[in-house]
Amino acid sequence: MLHIEFITDLGAQVTVDVGSADKLLDVQRQYGRLGWTSGAVPGGGYQFPLDNESDFDWSLIGARKWTNPEGEDMVIHKGIAYRRRELEAVDSRKMKLPAAVKYSRGARGTDPEHVREKADGEFEYVTLVIFRGGKRQDRYATPGGSRAPQQAARPSAPRPQPVAAARPAPVAVVEDETPF
Amino acid sequence: MLHIEFITDLGAQVTVDVGSADKLLDVQRQYGRLGWTSGAVPGGGYQFPLDNESDFDWSLIGARKWTNPEGEDMVIHKGIAYRRRELEAVDSRKMKLPAAVKYSRGARGTDPEHVREKADGEFEYVTLVIFRGGKRQDRYATPGGSRAPQQAARPSAPRPQPVAAARPAPVAVVEDETPF
Amino acid sequence: MLHIEFITDLGAQVTVDVGSADKLLDVQRQYGRLGWTSGAVPGGGYQFPLDNESDFDWSLIGARKWTNPEGEDMVIHKGIAYRRRELEAVDSRKMKLPAAVKYSRGARGTDPEHVREKADGEFEYVTLVIFRGGKRQDRYATPGGSRAPQQAARPSAPRPQPVAAARPAPVAVVEDETPF
Amino acid sequence: MLHIEFITDLGAQVTVDVGSADKLLDVQRQYGRLGWTSGAVPGGGYQFPLDNESDFDWSLIGARKWTNPEGEDMVIHKGIAYRRRELEAVDSRKMKLPAAVKYSRGARGTDPEHVREKADGEFEYVTLVIFRGGKRQDRYATPGGSRAPQQAARPSAPRPQPVAAARPAPVAVVEDETPF
C-alpha cells in the first residue's frame, strides 16, 4: 500500500491511499486534474526530457494548459500562469547546452528566495518546468494524446545567436495576472 | 480512503480520516467551523473567483465572518481579523486587472517575510483571500446560503481612478486587535 | 478515526491514534501532562479568552504551572520558563486594547526570527500565551479545578497609565535559567 | 496505537508503529542503537537533569558514547562528534546557574543559524545536550547500566571562578573530524 500527499486546490493537506505502485501515476492524473499538487516544485523547476514536451500530461504536476487572450501558450499551476519559451541550443567555448523549452514567469514579492532565478538586469523569474535533453518517457504523456501539432514548434538545431537572447526574458506584469 | 491534516484551534496537528473524495469538503466544513485549518495560506493569499465572494463558505478555510464594532465587514482566521476591501478594475496601458475583493490586514512583527506584501510607503500587509476573475464554483458556496445581500456591494465596471487608490491601504492598528 | 502528532518530552515525533473527535482534548491532556506538545506555538503566542486564564488547563499545550524561588507565577513549556504578566487595558485615541494576561520570556540566541517580538530598547521577547478579551470556553478549563484564587489577581478596569508601562518588560537572565 | 517518525542512519524518513505508549522508549532504544533519530535537536540542545548524566542511555536520542584517540569523552550523533564539558555552578550577583554537563561542538559552515550559539570572540558552537539541575528520571537510564564510574567526575559544589571559564571553549578542528 502506498499513500500520496497532496495540497488540494483549496490549499488543504490531504493524503490519498493508493493500492499499488503501478496505480500511482493514475492517481496523480486523477487529482492533478483538480489542481491538486504533491511535493514542492524543485528549485530551478521540474526537469523532463525535451521529447516529452509536445504531449506532456500537465495533470501529473497539477497544472493545465491555457492560451492567454493574446493567443500565447501558457500553463496554469496553483492559480499562477507560466509562459512557454523556446531556448535554442548553446554551443560556445564556455558553455554547451542542448535546446530546451521552459515554462517560467516573473518573480512575485511573496516568492521565497530559493526559487528566484536571476535574469539580465534586475529581473528575477521562477521556473515551473524545463524540458531539455534526455530520452522520452512515455509514461509522462497525455493518455491518448496527439503529439503532432506542437512538435513543429519545437526548437531545432542550434543557430548562431547571442547567449543573452537564448535566455528567458521575464515579463512580470502579464504573468502576475491570474486567470484562475 | 483519504486523510486530511488540520491545525486545530488549539494549534495541535491532527489528521482526520475521510471515507471518500466526495466527502472531503464536508469534513473541511465540519472542522473549519471549529477554526481548524489545513495547509498554509498560499503566499499572496488564497485565490477564488469573484463570483464566489457573496456567499463564500468561510468554514472551508477555517475562517468566519465578523462585523467589527465600527460595523465593518471582516473575517477572522486563526484569531486574527482581516478587513474586506473592494478593488476596482484597472485598465491602463501598463496593467489590466479585473475587479476584485480582497481580505487583508497590516503585517505584524511575527509574520514571516514571504507573506508580507509591500504597499505604498513603508506599510506592509498580509492577504488572506483575493476574489478576482474566474468562473463561480458552486462547491465553495455556503450550503443553503443566500447570495443576494452582498452582491449589490460588489465592485462593478472599471471607473477612471488612479492605480494607487485601487490598492489596499493597510490599517495596522485596528487589525492587530484580535477579537478572538 | 483521528491521529494527533506530538513532539514528546524527549523531542521525538510521535503520532497517537484517537477514536473520535470528542476524545481529542482528553488525549491532549493525557500526553500534555508528560510535556508532549502538538504543533508549533503560533507567532505572537497562543490566544485564549481572558476568562480562561484563572483555571486554564496548561496540559492542553504541554505546559505546567511553576512557582519560581522568588514566589513568582510562571509556566514551564518545553523546559523553558515563561513569566506571568498582567497587561492593563489601553484606551487611548491611538489604540484600544482590552486587559490581558501574558506569559512571555526574554528571547534566546537560538530563537528563530519570527517568534521574537520587540520591546522598548533592544530587548526582544517571546510570548507563549496571551489571554485577552473573548468569551470563556469551558473546555479549556482544568477538569475539577477551582477558579477562585487567581481570579482576584486578574487585571480589572483600565486605569490611566502610560502605554509603555502596560507592555511586558522582558527580564532575560532569570528566564533563561531552566528549572526543568 | 502510536507511530514514531525516524530519520534512519541512511537519512531516510521512516515511521514505525508502536503497540502502546509504554513501549515507546523501548522502540526508541532499539532503533536509536542503529543511529536513527526522531525529531530535531531543540535549539540550545536537549535538556536533561544532571543526575541522569552518569548512566544516560544515549540510544534514546540516536547517539552513542565514543572515546577519541586523545582519550576524551565524546558522543557521536548523526556522524558528528560532541565533546563532554563540565560547567561549574555560577553564583554571582548577576546570574545563578547550577552545575551542568554539556555536550557541544564547534559550529560548521552548514549548520543553520538557529542552532549556533555565540561563545567568547568569534567562536560559535552547537549544543547536543545539556544536563543541568532537575530531578533524576530513571526511565532515561541505560537498562542494567552502572552509575558508579562517571559519577565521580561530576561537577560538584560551586567554586569561585570567573564566569568566562565556566563557559564551553569550542574546539572546532578536532570536532569536525567525524570518526563515523
Added chain:
Amino acid sequence: MLHIEFITDLGAQVTVDVGSADKLLDVQRQYGRLGWTSGAVPGGGYQFPLDNESDFDWSLIGARKWTNPEGEDMVIHKGIAYRRRELEAVDSRKMKLPAAVKYSRGARGTDPEHVREKADGEFEYVTLVIFRGGKRQDRYATPGGSRAPQQAARPSAPRPQPVAAARPAPVAVVEDETPF
C-alpha cells in the same frame, strides 16, 4: 509495520508501507532505482565509510552512476550531476584528516544557504556524499556487485601535498548541465 516517505522522480510525496525493518533497505533499493529519494541530503552530505565507496549501491539514496562525455566518473541525484573527487589524507600540525572520496558539484543559484560550502575564492559547492574513514558496512554494497575495478583508484597513503590541493575545486558549468 514501517512506512517510508519518498519524493518520487516526479517530485510527489509518497509513503510506502514496509512489512518489517529487515525489508527496509530492499524497499529503498527498489524505489531508489526509479530515482525516488527519502529525507533530505544532510548538510555537508551523506557520510559513509571509505571502504564502501568501490561498490556502493547508489540506489539506496536514489542516485545512479554516470560517465559524462569526457569519461569522468559522476553520479546523478535528482537530475543533477555530482563529480567524483579523491581527497588525499591531510596530516599537518593543524589538521588530521584521513583520505576520502567526495561527490560534489558547484552551487546553483537556487541552492539554499545551508547546503553551500565555501571553497577557495568565491566558489561555493554542494556535497552529495563523502566516503571517509570508518569501517565497511556490507549492507551498503551493491548486491552481487564486484569491488575490484574501482578499488585500484582509491586514494592510498597520505603524500606531502598542500592542503588547498586536497580540497575539491568546484567546476560549475559542466555540472550544471543535467544529463537527466
